[in-house]
Amino acid sequence: MTSPGQFTYGFVPGWTILLVIACVAFALFAARVYRLYRYLRLGVSESRFGDNPERIRRFFAYVLGQRRMFRDPRAGPMHAVIFWGFIVITIGTVELLGRGFFGHFDIPLISGQAWFLLSVDLFEAAVILAIAYAFYRRLVSKPRRLMFSGQALVILSLILGLMVTALLAGGFRLAYDPAQSTHWAPITDAIGHALRGVGLTGGTADVLFQVFWWAHVCILFSFLVFIPYSKHLHIVTAPFNVYFSSIQPRGALAPIDFEATEDFGVGKVEDLSWKHLLDTYTCTECGRCDSVCPATQTGKELRPRSIILNLQHHLIEEAGPHDLAGSNGGDGAAHGAESVHPLLGGVISEQALWDCTTCRACMEECPVFIEHVPKIVDMRRSLVMMQSRFPPELNDMFRGLELAGNPWQYTNETRANWTQDLNIPVFEDRVPEDVEYLFWVGCYGSFDTRNKKVTVALATVLQRAGVTFGILGPREKCCGDPARRAGNEFLYQMLAAENVETLKGAGVRKIVTACAHCFNNLKNEMPQVGGRFEVVHHTELIAQLVESGKLQLDQAVEKTVTYHDPCYLGRYNGVYDPPRYVLEHVEGLNIVEMAKSRDKSFCCGAGGARGFMEEPAGQRVNEARVAQAEETHAETLAVSCPFCMNMFQDGIQGRGVADRLAGEDVAEIAEIASRPHDADRDSAERGRTASIP
Ligand code: SF4
Numbered sequence: 215m216t217s218p219g220q221f222t223y224g225f226v227p228g229w230t231i232l233l234v235i236a237c238v239a240f241a242l243f244a245a246r247v248y249r250l251y252r253y254l255r256l257g258v259s260e261s262r263f264g265d266n267p268e269r270i271r272r273f274f275a276y277v278l279g280q281r282r283m284f285r286d287p288r289a290g291p292m293h294a295v296i297f298w299g300f301i302v303i304t305i306g307t308v309e310l311l312g313r314g315f316f317g318h319f320d321i322p323l324i325s326g327q328a329w330f331l332l333s334v335d336l337f338e339a340a341v342i343l344a345i346a347y348a349f350y351r352r353l354v355s356k357p358r359r360l361m362f363s364g365q366a367l368v369i370l371s372l373i374l375g376l377m378v379t380a381l382l383a384g385g386f387r388l389a390y391d392p393a394q395s396t397h398w399a400p401i402t403d404a405i406g407h408a409l410r411g412v413g414l415t416g417g418t419a420d421v422l423f424q425v426f427w428w429a430h431v432c433i434l435f436s437f438l439v440f441i442p443y444s445k446h447l448h449i450v451t452a453p454f455n456v457y458f459s460s461i462q463p464r465g466a467l468a469p470i471d472f473e474a475t476e477d478f479g480v481g482k483v484e485d486l487s488w489k490h491l492l493d494t495y496t497c498t499e500c501g502r503c504d505s506v507c508p509a510t511q512t513g514k515e516l517r518p519r520s521i522i523l524n525l526q527h528h529l530i531e532e533a534g535p536h537d538l539a540g541s542n543g544g545d546g547a548a549h550g551a552e553s554v555h556p557l558l559g560g561v562i563s564e565q566a567l568w569d570c571t572t573c574r575a576c577m578e579e580c581p582v583f584i585e586h587v588p589k590i591v592d593m594r595r596s597l598v599m600m601q602s603r604f605p606p607e608l609n610d611m612f613r614g615l616e617l618a619g620n621p622w623q624y625t626n627e628t629r630a631n632w633t634q635d636l637n638i639p640v641f642e643d644r645v646p647e648d649v650e651y652l653f654w655v656g657c658y659g660s661f662d663t664r665n666k667k668v669t670v671a672l673a674t675v676l677q678r679a680g681v682t683f684g685i686l687g688p689r690e691k692c693c694g695d696p697a698r699r700a701g702n703e704f705l706y707q708m709l710a711a712e713n714v715e716t717l718k719g720a721g722v723r724k725i726v727t728a729c730a731h732c733f734n735n736l737k738n739e740m741p742q743v744g745g746r747f748e749v750v751h752h753t754e755l756i757a758q759l760v761e762s763g764k765l766q767l768d769q770a771v772e773k774t775v776t777y778h779d780p781c782y783l784g785r786y787n788g789v790y791d792p793p794r795y796v797l798e799h800v801e802g803l804n805i806v807e808m809a810k811s812r813d814k815s816f817c818c819g820a821g822g823a824r825g826f827m828e829e830p831a832g833q834r835v836n837e838a839r840v841a842q843a844e845e846t847h848a849e850t851l852a853v854s855c856p857f858c859m860n861m862f863q864d865g866i867q868g869r870g871v872a873d874r875l876a877g878e879d880v881a882e883i884a885e886i887a888s889r890p891h892d893a894d895r896d897s898a899e900r901g902r903t904a905s906i907p
């Protein structure tokens with residue numbers, strides 16, 4: 215049957231009407247996209263090229279495969295059906311427009327193929343069902359993470375309109391000309407059959423075919439124009455955003471080159487790189503980030519989605535027009551940007567920035583790979599280093615790191631006091647050749663009373679397994695993680711440089727540490743300042759020792775344990791299995807998982823220097839996590855990071871559940887389980903505790 219584009223309406227050929235509609239739509243689309251592109255160019259340059267195989271893998275897995283979407287078992291399949299349907303139907307649209315313009319038009323290897331006819335037909339129906347479910351979610355079930363959005367309803371209506379008009383146009387085409395029917399388009403065929411059944415045939419069917427064909431075309435081009443003006447801009451930007459997502463180690467923040475700039479951090483939106491600005495265009499407003507953010511979920515001001523959307527609105531509505539007007543020799547007011555609000559403390563609340571624990575849950579969840587944490591830390595950098603505006607509690611931490619090499623201003627000479635009677639070498643010069651590991655103890659493990667017990671337990675386990683190791687003692691300084699995450703990059707780089715010099719000077723090759731933050735820093739961030747070492751987390755090393763038979767965990771420990779994944783071990787470094795492996799090999803231990811575990815783990819509340827700040831608003835994050843542990847009825851909340859241990863000690867006290875729940879490090883459990891059989895457990899336990907200074 216002839217395409218309506220080939221009909222003549224009055225004296226006007228259909229294809230000229232089609233051409234006018236298409237030209238107007240493409241012009242509006244291109245004008246908006248070009249403007250957004252110019253705003254993007256206001257950002258600072260950043261190289262996001264290289265390692266193309268990994269980028270291509272991500273494109274296939276996360277764009278075409280929609281892998282992240284399936285983290286939400288309900289909305290994921292719905293979105294994937296709409297997305298895949300869109301791809302198939304877009305090919306059908308090319309064919310439709312081609313025939314509208316030229317009459318005969320086939321896409322080689324696709325047009326007329328049975329698989330293609332069937333795919334288009336089934337996807338049109340599947341997308342209608344998915345859209346119906348989307349309406350149900352937005353208007354009836356209303357999940358908390360979804361904001362009410364008129365724009366979203368318009369978009370859903372347009373997509374629904376596209377599918378319905380496509381099916382009806384096809385149905386009326388078959389009602390007019392049954393000879394074209396094919397069982398490879400069963401739904402369209404059934405519609406055509408039904409229309410014939412109610413007498414819609416001949417001229418009526420022909421007219422209605424044309425009506426729905428043109429309606430389809432009009433909706434299609436309206437949709438095209440609407441995309442760059444709406445949150446559905448992500449249809450265009452998401453593939454690029456995923457492709458150009460960071461391939462640096464997840465735990466490494468970008469360093470500042472203090473020689474090359476005098477403007478540190480992000481104090482205005484144009485200080486963000488083009489990729490970070492592209493992030494803001496790509497937000498789908500899905501709210502997945504808010505739904506997993508420990509700050510949002512405990513009633514703090516921070517909403518990661520709002521951070522991204524506020525940056526986007528500020529760029530598009532204020533800073534972008536203002537800057538372009540300025541570069542054209544005009545002024546911002548002439549372009550509707552009478553005043554540009556300050557970014558920090560104006561567009562973005564400072565409190566929201568300080569609420570962040572840098573736990574990375576938002577980034578893990580975001581389906582379009584938006585990078586929240588680097589933006590938040592970059593804005594903190596501007597607040598701290600350019601404006602000296604930060605929570606006053608951080609002053610003590612900064613001063614401690616600067617003057618004493620630890621956050622609490624303890625004299626660093628006492629770092630090795632925990633080793634009393636343990637016969638642990640303190641390296642004053644180089645690490646001897648016959649010593650395999652440097653045990654990087656960390657500040658909590660060296661000074662904090664509770665965490666010193668973990669340090670002793672780990673040292674005991676290593677000694678039992680015959681691992682040769684020693685420590686730096688007073689020569690070890692804080693790795694600088696709290697300073698860096700708090701935005702004090704200058705202080706961080708100072709500490710990192712000192713530590714690298716010490717480690718290199720000592721000839722260190724292998725490092726084991728029981729702190730997830732030190733582990734992340736030594737492994738992922740030290741290479742930025744020239745320190746490349748083989749770094750293992752203590753749970754990884756203990757797991758290796760158990761696996762190789764060097765450590766037996768055959769003393770029964772009869773209790774129920776739930777394991778908490780520290781953000782900087784799990785989400786940042788993918789270490790989920792070794793701690794579980796150790797626990798699973800402890801005789802008698804019953805392990806239960808919390809509802810939020812592994813990459814969905816809920817932060818303890820200490821990361822991002824939050825452990826050194828007050829937390830006056832909302833529920834305490836550590837107590838929220840302890841409550842999740844309580845739900846498992848475990849007696850022990852197992853941890854593998856001193857920051858978590860510290861937070862959970864407080865959280866357990868705060869919730870008044872110390873009589874039924876206790877925090878214990880995996881190393882402590884391994885120490886108890888690996889005690890020699892002939893030793894009296896109680897006296898060994900007393901002796902171990904008594905040896906802690
Ligand atoms: S890193 Fe964690 S605390 Fe910060 S915004 Fe993301 S989810 Fe929230």
Ligand code: SF4
Pocket residue numbers: 496497498499500501502503504518519522576579580581582583584
């Ligand atoms: S930042 Fe990502 S997860 Fe958050 S609302 Fe936007 S698209 Fe969704």
